[in-house]
């Protein structure tokens with residue numbers, strides 16, 4: 001089993017979108033029994049909340065259902081439990097680096113490292129912007145999810 005943790009700030013926009021899209025691509029690749037996917041936020045503002053309605057609407061437009069997810073904050077034992085701990089942006093990666101026990105630091109990285117088409121390194125926070133930002137989050141996470149599926153296939 002390979003365990004993947006996807007991390008943003010609030011766990012109501014970017015990382016639950018990434019969780020949903022990546023899970024869909026893992027399912028389509030027939031790997032759902034071999035990969036465990038969870039998302040969380042570095043902050044605790046939205047613990048227990050449903051994903052942002054704008055994220056849900058954008059995802060629904062591409063056939064993804066995010067409605068069952070609930071906000072979760074990073075916890076100390078996540079660094080031990082997960083194999084890949086991938087942040088949506090540099091600021092959340094820095095936060096993870098500060099909390100991560102030294103022996104697990106190589107598990108940390110940026111999710112967009114796995115993107116093949118987009119050159120961006122960070123998934124921009126869409127929270128204070130318009131609907132276009134949510135659609136761009138989907139473009140980026142679909143690209144990175146496809147790349148990460150290939151990396152995981154090679155590891156299994």
Ligand code: 4NP
Pocket residue numbers: 008009010011012013014015041045125126127
């Ligand atoms: P996320 O977006 O990190 O992609 O879930 C945000 C959600 C909430 C807030 C900021 C970013 N907030 O400040 O409440």
